Amino acid sequence: MKKFKFIIALLCISLLTVQCTQEENNLTNDNAPTGISSPSMLDVNNADHYTVDGFGPNSYWAEYIVNQSTTNFLKTEHNEAASFFGMGNVPLYLAGGDGTFNALSFSNGYIVWGEELLASALSYGNAAIAYVAAHEMGHQVQFRDNTIPSGNHVSATELEADGFGGYFIRRTYTSNWNTAASAYNFSQTLAGPNGSSHGTASQRRSAFRLGYLLGDNGTYSNRNFDRNFFYYYDYYVVGGRLKSELKKPASIEQSQHENIVAHLEELHKIYTGEISEEEFLNLN
Template sequence: MKKIKFIIALLCISILAVQCTKEDNNLTSDNAPMGINSPSMLEINNAECYTVDGFGPNSYWADYIVNQSTTNFLKTEHNEAASFFGMGNVPLYLAGGDGTFNALSYSNGYVVWGEELLASALNYGNVAIAYVAAHEMAHQVQFRDNTIPSGNHVSATELEADGFGGYFIRRTYTSDWNTAAGAYNFSQTLAGPNGSSHGTAAQRRSAFRLGYLLGDNGTYSNRNFDTNFFYYYDYYVKDGRLKLELVKPATIEQSQHEHIVAHLEELQKIASGEISEEEFLNLN
């Protein structure tokens, strides 16, 4: 009997410990966006979603997700992306628990990351987290400037965010393509079919690669990046048109224009799927 009581006591202590841990990491609605009580109550019609789902009924607002060190890294990259793109302060909110495989950037100026998405990205390394942070911040760029994106096809918003992400990784994180391309291994698993809002995996790879190449030798204002990205992507990558002589946009230096032109055939082959995922990782 004493043994049974002892086991029951241990179980009670364990349950209380789990509850305390969750409660310690569970924020009140005062610390949530717009006083929303639960992530599951967020509407997604005024947000750009990294996947297509909202947050589940068992999700909750958290002080950290996955673990404290991973959350700290996410916050660092989020803030660096905000600074890099000139966005100032962009609040970041964290959704813990089940049903949180998403990250959302909201038109009223904040970003929400889910624990399951962060844990999945972490499997691909910190560079994947940095990339997604930049992708979500790119949506803030688009929300705040109604001239961006200047492309008008169904995948323009998401493909440009992929391009901004590649550009950010090249300028702030690594100049090693193999490391940078590894970040994209995670994102391409979330691509859609041809003609979807997120674009195909091959299209997203090509957009990421173009953004990375634009960052090789240059930095741009957000509007100039947008102009350059869609000039090359829409006319010479997406549609597969090559010309012997391409007119240099006024928003890019001659040397950088020549650098992109030298990679246009490669970019087309990435977008069409002719260059495989493995070959993509091993590009120079």
């Protein structure tokens, strides 16, 4: 009987510990945007979505998501991206629980990550988290400068954010293309149909690859990255113009231009789908 009571006591302590841990991580005031008591109450009309969903009714504001070490890595990459793109302080909020497969960048200057999205990105490796952090920060660049994106097609906002992500990965995370491409594998699983705001998987791959290549030999102001990205993307990656017709933009060095020109046929084939997902991973 004493042994039975002891087991019951242990179970009660265990349940109380789990409950306390959840309550400690469930923050309603200290780590939430002002006046928003639950992630499900966010006005997603003022945000660029990583996926098409908002946050579910069972989501909650959290101090950490997935686990503390993964959250710390996310925060490091978030801050690195903010610094890299010259954004200063960009508050990062965390949504825990069910119905959190999204990351959103809000026009009033903050970013929210969901636990389910972070867990899914982590399954592809830390590089995928770094990439998504840069993609969301790219939207902050767009929010703060009304000349960006300069492209005017339906997918311009998201494809440029993919380009910003590739550029960030190349400049701050890795010069190994296989690692970079693996980071992008996660994102392309979230692509939309042709004509959607997020672009198709092949369109997103080509945007990411172009951003990565732009980062091969140099850095740019945000506006110059935007100009260069859409110059090459619209005129060759999409349009398939001949190399001989492609003049160097004023905002890029000759060596950088030559590097892009050397990859133009490849970029166009990525865009059209002639280069498969497997071939994409094995590019130089």
